[in-house]
Amino acid sequence: MKTIFEKISTDEKENTRIFDTASEILNRGGLVAFPTETVYGLGGNGLDKDASAKIYAAKGRPSDNPLILHIADTGALKELCSEIPETAYKLAEKFWPGPLTMIMQKKEIVPYATTGGLETVAVRMPDNKTALELIRRSGVYIAAPSANLSGRPSPTKADHVRQDMDGRIDMIIDGGDGDIGIESTIIDLTDAVPTILRPGYITREMLEAVIGPVEIDKAVALGRQSDAPPKAPGMKYRHYAPKGDMVIVEGRGTEEVIRTINRLAELSRAKGLKTGILATDETQDRYKADYVISVGNRNSEISVSKHLFDVLRRFDDLGVEYIVSESFSRENIGYAIMNRLLKAAGGKIINTDESEALR
Ligand code: TXA
Ligand code: MG
Numbered sequence: 001m002k003t004i005f006e007k008i009s010t011d012e013k014e015n016t017r018i019f020d021t022a023s024e025i026l027n028r029g030g031l032v033a034f035p036t037e038t039v040y041g042l043g044g045n046g047l048d049k050d051a052s053a054k055i056y057a058a059k060g061r062p063s064d065n066p067l068i069l070h071i072a073d074t075g076a077l078k079e080l081c082s083e084i085p086e087t088a089y090k091l092a093e094k095f096w097p098g099p100l101t102m103i104m105q106k107k108e109i110v111p112y113a114t115t116g117g118l119e120t121v122a123v124r125m126p127d128n129k130t131a132l133e134l135i136r137r138s139g140v141y142i143a144a145p146s147a148n149l150s151g152r153p154s155p156t157k158a159d160h161v162r163q164d165m166d167g168r169i170d171m172i173i174d175g176g177d178g179d180i181g182i183e184s185t186i187i188d189l190t191d192a193v194p195t196i197l198r199p200g201y202i203t204r205e206m207l208e209a210v211i212g213p214v215e216i217d218k219a220v221a222l223g224r225q226s227d228a229p230p231k232a233p234g235m236k237y238r239h240y241a242p243k244g245d246m247v248i249v250e251g252r253g254t255e256e257v258i259r260t261i262n263r264l265a266e267l268s269r270a271k272g273l274k275t276g277i278l279a280t281d282e283t284q285d286r287y288k289a290d291y292v293i294s295v296g297n298r299n300s301e302i303s304v305s306k307h308l309f310d311v312l313r314r315f316d317d318l319g320v321e322y323i324v325s326e327s328f329s330r331e332n333i334g335y336a337i338m339n340r341l342l343k344a345a346g347g348k349i350i351n352t353d354e355s356e357a358l359r
Contacts, residue, residue: 003166007158007174008130018173023138025170026051031058033147033161034134035175036126038099038183038200039154039309040161041070041144042169043134049113052143058168061150066116067143068101068184069123072135080121080141082107085189087211094210097127099184099201114143124184130175146183147172151241153309153316153344156181160313181306182340187214188231196220197231199336201305220339242312244276244320246345250327251352258286260352261324265289268322276315278325280304291318301333308337312344 006018022032029051031044042059044051046069056063069080074092077084081104088102106121115121126132135142146154149164158174165172185200187207195215196204207214217231247264251257261277265288268275276291284294295311296303315323325341327349328334342349 001167001170003162003169004171005158005162005174006171008176019133019137022134022171022173023140026134026138026140026142029054030171031055031169032134033158033165033169033172034131034142034144035158035173035178036070036128036131036144037178038126038180039156039178040147040158041126041131041142042147042161042165043070043142043144046070046114046141046143047109047111049111052111052113055143055145058165059145059148059150061145063113064116065145066118066122067114067145069110069114069121070131070135070142070144071123071125072132074125076141077104077123080107080110080123081105083190087194088189090210091187091207092125095202095206096125097132098125099127099180100124101184101186101198103186103188103190103197105190120188120190122186128175130173134173153242153312154183156306156309160310163313177306179306180302181308181310182336185336188217191215195231199339201302201333201336203332203335205332241344241346242320242323243316244274244323246323246325246348248325248327248341248345248349249352250349253352254283256352257326258283260350261326262286262288264324264350265322268324273321274319276318276320276323278311278315278323280326283326289324291315291320298328301328301337304328305333305337308340 025032033042044055083105101122101124103120103122110121147161148155155161156178161172180201185202186198188195188197193215195217197217204214249257249261265275275289277287277289279292279294281294281297284292293311295307328337330338
């Protein structure tokens with residue numbers, strides 16, 4: 001399949017032509033990758049089971065892993081969900097458009113092919129002009145997982161999508177880089193107590209300020225390998241993983257952390273492995289490895305989340321076989337950053353205060 005590439009610009013006439021082409025593709029059951037404020041989505045008509053099947057095929061993703069439906073106005077909830085708790089409207093009012101996905105009981109109109117056989121559906125209104133325009137102009141509720149091949153880090157740049165999807169989908173719309181860089185927070189509203197299934201930019205505290213107590217799913221709780229089955233089926237698959245092996249180093253003393261990271265890098269290089277260090281602006285000059293890449297500035301958590309997946313992909317491109325990463329405070333969005341880092345590292349983290357591998 002030949003993939004069409006288009007870039008959104010300030011030329012409105014040109015943009016109209018791009019949206020017309022994309023709408024036509026979506027309405028005939030084809031696939032269009034588009035930008036959101038989190039990561040790029042791989043979109044198809046979420047009410048068309050054949051389109052959903054194509055999404056799974058393009059991603060190489062197991063079809064029991066449900067998709068998120070993207071909407072452009074809150075009124076769509078009534079069409080897609082059979083039970084809409086008051087909390088949903090409160091959260092929509094406060095956080096939509098934005099990086100929050102809500103799970104509710106689905107209506108019949110939503111095919112099981114889209115929900116991975118579940119009776120519930122995930123819905124979100126993205127905070128991105130191109131995404132909203134595409135949903136509105138096409139008149140389609142767009143089912144979209146992240147536009148990466150299954151198992152690879154999520155795409156935050158159009159070029160990441162091109163690497164993974166060229167030749168596999170009909171069209172890629174370049175609308176610039178995702179500002180947040182990690183996927184939306186997912187909250188399940190079908191439980192007695194609303195439950196976070198995937199942490200993101202919208203934190204537990206932010207949600208609790210609007211709707212009261214919120215739980216975090218056991219299988220997601222940070223730094224712990226739980227036996228509880230994951231409620232968001234996607235969380236059970238290997239995710240965000242770079243090709244190289246990865247380990248995170250944490251500890252109270254910055255100097256001890258830097259020393260440990262350098263020592264691990266040295267050992268790895270002594271074994272002949274191409275070695276990378278995931279550093280920050282503040283520390284990158286202190287390291288020695290084949291590649292030292294700063295993920296962002298410690299004073300700005302959002303700079304870290306924005307660049308995280310890109311840095312993991314760059315290590316892949318460079319053929320890095322072993323990655324040693326700094327760790328981050330688990331406060332605020334740091335919680336979601338550590339969630340993604342731990343997944344990338346397969347849970348491997350070393351604490352210099354205890355100076356032994358915890359997991
Ligand atoms: O930021 C995002 O959410 C991005 C952009 C493109 O919107 N999308 C995204 O989609 O991250 P995806 O498919 O990569 O992740 C969706 C997650 C999966 O872990 C899936 O299991 C979970 O949402 N999910 C979807 N529907 C669900 C449902 N009905 N019940 C439980 N989990 C669900
Ligand atoms: Mg994904």
